[in-house]
Amino acid sequence: MSAETMSPAEAPRHSYAGFLKNNIREYGMLISLIVIMLYFQFATDGRLFQPDNLTNIVQQRGYIVVMALGMLMIIVAGHIDLSVGWLCGFLGAVAAILMVDHGVPWYLAVLATLVFGGMVGAVQGYAVAYLHIPSFIVTLAGMLIFRGLTLYVLGGRNVGPFPPELATLLTGFFPDLSGRMADPIAPHLETLRLVVAPYALAAVEAWNRLTESASLLPKIEWTPVLTRQETTGDIxxxxxxxxxxxxxxxxxxxxxxxxxxxxxxxxxxxxxxxxxxxxxxxxxxxxxxxxxxxxRGLPNVFVIMGLLIALYSFVTTRTTVGRRVYALGGNEKAAKLSGINTERLVFLAFVNMGVLSALAGMMFATRLGWATPKSGDGFELDVIAACFIGGASASGGVGTVLGAVIGAFIMGVMNNGMSMMGIGIDWQFIIKGSVLFLAVFLDVYNKKKG
Amino acid sequence: MDSILEMRGITKTFPGVKALQNVNLTVRKGEIHAICGENGAGKSTLMKVLSGVYPAGSYEGDIVYEGQVRHFRGIHDSERLGIIIIHQELALAPQLSIAENLFLGNEIARNGVIDWFQTHRRARELMAKVGLKESPSTLITDIGVGKQQLVEIAKALAKEVKLLILDEPTASLNERDSQALLDLLLELKGHGITAIMISHKLNEISRIADSITILRDGSTVETIEASAGAIDENRIIRGMVGREMNDRYPHRTPAIGEVIFEVKDWRVHHPVHPERLVVKGVNLHVRRGEVVGIAGLMGAGRTEFAMSVFGRAYGRRISGEVLMDGRPVDVSTIPKAIEAGIAYVTEDRKQLGLILNEDIRFNVPLAGLDKISERGVIDRHAEVTLAKRFRERLKIRSAGITHQTVNLSGGNQQKVVLSKWLHADPKILILDEPTRGIDVGAKYEIYTIIHQLADSGRGVIVISSEMPELLGITDRIYVMNEGRFVGEFPAAEASQERIMAAIMRREDA
Known part of the structure; x- marks a missing residue:
């Protein structure tokens, strides 16, 4: 056989099964998120999707999404940043001290913290990119240093509360410019529910009949309401x-x-x-x-997240900088020989991570009400896990913003859902770890088979 | 004298390629037997068959060693019987000491606990035998290549070697270290150790070899006995290259203009061992529309020369001048070299040329992303059009431009790399082994592309180890050896014999 002949695996283009096999990762992630959400919705008796709880999730866990955007760039470039958790806590503390202890106007303090975050990122980035010290080591050192610095600057205190302007900006809601109105969607959702309810009832009954013969299976105690419910409330x-x-x-x-x-x-x-x-x-x-x-309307954090997600999606998919980061992560030597300044890109990825850590640190601290010496503990784990669950490759060159965001949501929903179910912190870690392992395992397994 | 080794009718096939065809080799006990041949003649493959890297059953023919037919299943089997191979790339652990390396995998230990006293005592004995004056606890990384070579030989002695195989042992050694090594081999011969030495260097061969076997295209040409008189260099050269040329190369009438590219007195030092000069004052010029070849054996410094010119992608303490259209240009970084109009198509397209996990569309514009983008935002329409145009123009066979490059054949991968550099629109293209690992049909297409590039007014430099290829497609050929240009011929006057003679005679001097 001539080497020019195409192997049969790459010939078919429009077969559904073939396409699904090659892109299973992308759909699998989305399906996993939906399944996980539905599961917790069910397991928490519908509390997960309560508007106040969703608002909570976004405000409490939004920092994972923000930092996952920066982490994704670093991981795609073929590196890792272990320091972001404590860096986030440290920068939150810096912002609090500037505003509360020194009375710096909040907007100047925010700006200073973002710049400072960028500078810290620049130091780590310089060591990784130009001194060629492995990022694992540089940021491990950074993690220890920032942890110490957090304790040092706070001196065991909780510093707060934040100026009301900043608190409103980061924990408030999009202003209700046009007032509230009667909910136009609820009646339709109720109609939709009425259509689905009989099938759900039938499914539950069928399941419960099955459990009578197989006593090991648990019975479902839930019966859907079949009559139309009154929809009240405004929006x-x-x-x-x-x-x-x-x-x-x-x-x-x-x-x-x-x-x-x-x-x-x-x-x-x-x-x-x-x-x-x-x-x-x-x-x-x-x-x-x-x-x-x-x-209460769109949380401001949600709006900020949305804008950042849009920005980073654009940068990674449409700009030369984004393209070069993927090239660098895919094959650093080839990228270099194509005239790409690989060192500068790595450096900038770390600067970017520093700035986003500053933003995340302020988001977390304002939500909590003050900067505490414990803020930041283990954040990096959720952030890194979000990227890998979202399909990024530890060897670089692979990963999408959308994937990292979905990964972050999976982590956020799991954190929130498991807490609501009253699962102990011990099991929460075990379950999160297992989910991460499973996601990456399926990835590797799929690649080997394919 | 009776023979220690007889390899009879060895045939080894790789998918699609017959690497060895009915090769016969007889080595007498206590002699030094040289094996000569061009790159790709099958020398290394033959040694891998002998040492069991290719296990019994994966080849045809018999290996008779010390009077018995042997079936080596792995390198352990051959080592147990005293056959030790020393590869060109030394297999030493750089961060371990000499003593530790000498007994690596063969430690002097009791119940898994190493006896350091015995280890050092034996190490000193072995080091004395090979004339290595170092402390046994010196790290490998702290001694030069010549001494590392001695450590390899001492390591072989530790395993009680009977048949020592050396693959181009002096390739990376300087003159003095080479002489010392050859003396050592003669001394070992005096102690009854048989050696097989793969070498290109006629002076070494004539100095120490007792017999010479010449391989060409996977077959034995002949075996020459030194005892029959002086070794005839021309006979060896003829035997190595005596291959028929045919019309495997497209015809072209060159239209050659003025000099557009010049490199003057180019010197490059080794990046890790800065005291070693790798490129020793090279002068080169290329005219508009000209295809210039650089011939030479592996390790001659051709790739090092090309990469150092291309934005110092190799080496350090680089000196010399690069002129484009008569004006000096700054090639101190890769972006600057590209800016100046130089493109370098690497010999290792998988490691250095392509982003393998990405598709054709991603790879083609990579060296000139700014040309298809505005203020840093890529024009996706332009990108797709560009990739499609090159896919058609270079006849890249793929399912489309979203075909992952890792799944392309070698020839098509090479076309993607070429597309990338054509998009960058250079004045000078340096192609390093452009047809390595590509089948014959695709080679012809690559040659045609090379000719078109020259005809469009560019200058092309082709580095190739295949002499017929250089003779077939270039207009002028430089011959490089040991970091120097040792010959220059118009292609019409060149022949494989003349090139080979330029390489080998130089080494005699």
Whole structure:
């Protein structure tokens, strides 16, 4: 056989099974997130999706998403940053001390903290990129140093509370410019629920009949309500309006991009998959925003996160800088020989991580109300896990912003759900570790087979 | 004298390639037997068959060692019988001491606990035998390559070697260390140790070899006995290269213009051992529309020369001047070299050329991303158009431009790398072994592309170890050996014999 002949594995383009096999990771992640959310929704008797709880998750765990964006760049570049947890805590403390102890105006303090975060990142980045010290070691040292510095600057105190302007900005809600209105969506959701309820009832009954013959299986005690319930309550019209516009723009954008790809004959994703994936993401986002709107509106942190996610998606997929980071992580020597300044990119990735750590540190501290000597403990673990659950490769060159965000949500939902279920911290760690291992194991296994 | 080793009718096939075909080799007890041949003639493969790297059953033919047919299943089997091979790349652990390396895998130990006293005592004995004056506890990384070579030989002695195989043992040694090594081999011969030495260097061969076997294209050409009189260099050279040229190369009428690229007195030191000069004052020029070849054996310094010119991607303490269109240009970094109009297509496209986990579309624009982007944002339409255009123009066979490069054949991978550099639009392309690992049909296509590049007014430098290839596609050939240019011929006047003679005679001097 001539070496020019294509192997049969790469020939088929439009078979569903073949496509699914090659892209199982992307869909698998999304499906895992949905399954995990549904599971906790069920296991917590519907408390997970209560608007106040969702708002809590986003405000308490938003720092994971913010730092995962920076971590993703570092991991794609082929490095790791273990220091971000304590760096985040340290920078939160610095911001608090500037504002509370020294009375620095909040906006100057925020700016100073972001710049300081960037400088700290620059020091670590310089050591990794130009001195060629392994990032694992540099940031392990950083982790110890920042932990010590956090204790040192706080001197065992809790420093707070933060100025009300900053507290509003980071823990408040998008202003209700157009007032509240009667919930226009709830009646439709109720109708949808009424359609589904009889099937759910039938499913529960079928399951319970099965448990009578197989006594090992647990009985389900839940019966769906079959009558129409009164829907009351109002909703933030501004938040709902923004959500509608953004989701509509996302959908339009996705379809326009697809049309372009089809025209260039570059489309490999079957339409069904594209539709399901796009609708699932848009639907989840819209439903989330809707739930926020029924409570106090979109949390500001959610808006900040959204903007950052959009920015980093754009940078990683559309810009030369993003492209070069992937090239560097995929094959550093080849990237270098293609004229790419690999050292500078690594350096910038760490600077970027420092700035995002500063933002995350302030988000966490303001949410808590003060900077404490314990803030930051173990944050890096959730952040790194989010990237790897989201499909990033430890050897670099692979990973997406969307994946890291989904990974961060999986970590956030698991943290919150398990706490609500009353699972002890011991088992929480064991379960989170297992999920991380399983995700990466399936990845490696899938690659070996494929 | 009776023979210690007889290899009879050895045939070894790799998927698609017959690496060895009915090779016969007889080595007498207590002699030094040299094996000569071009790159790819099958020398290393033959030694790997002998030492069991390719286990019995994966080749045809018989190995008779000390009077018995042997079936080595691995390198352990051959080592147990005293056959020790020393590879060109030394297999020493750099951060361990000489003594530790001498007994690596063969430790003097009781119940797994190393007897350091015995280890050092035996190490000193062995080191004395090979004339190595160092402390046994010196780290390998702290001694030079010549001494490392001696450690390898001492290590072989520790295993009670009967047949020592050396693969180009002096390739990375200086003159003095080479002489010392050859003296040592003669001394070991006096103690009854048989040696097989793969070498390109006629002066070494004529000095110490008792007989010479010449391999070419996986077959034995002949075995020459030194005892029959002086060794005839021309006979060896003819035997090594005597291959027919045919029309494996596209025809072209060159249109050669003025000099566009010049390198003057280029000197490069080794990046790890800065006292070693790797490129020793090279002068080169290329004219517009000209294809210039650099011939030489592996390790001659050709890749080192090319990479050091390309933005100091190799070496340190680099000196010399690079001129483009008669004006000196700054090539101190890779981006600057690309800016100046130089492109370097690496010999190792998997490790150094491609981002393998990405597709064609990703790889093609990589050396000129700015050309398809505005203010740092990539124009996706331009990107797709670009990749499609090169895929068609260079006939890259793939399922589309989203085909992962790791799944492409060697020839198509090479075309992707070429596309990347064509997109960068250089004035000078340096192609390092552009057809290595590519099948014949794809080679012809690569040659055609090279000719088109030259005809479009660029200068092309081709580094190749395949002399027929250089003779077939270039206009002028430099011959490089041991860091120097030792010959220059118009392609029309060159021949494999003349090139080989330039390489080997130089070493006699």
């Amino acid at each position: 933030s019209s501004t938040s709902l309006g923004i959500a509608t516009v953004v989701v509509a723009m996302m959908l339009a954008n996705a379809f326009a991009a697809r049309v372009k790809l089809v025209r260039q004959d570059m489309q490999t994703e079957p339409f069904v998959f594209f539709l399901l994936k796009t609708l699932a993401i848009a639907g989840m986002l819209f439903y989330l925003a809707y739930l926020f709107a029924t409570y």
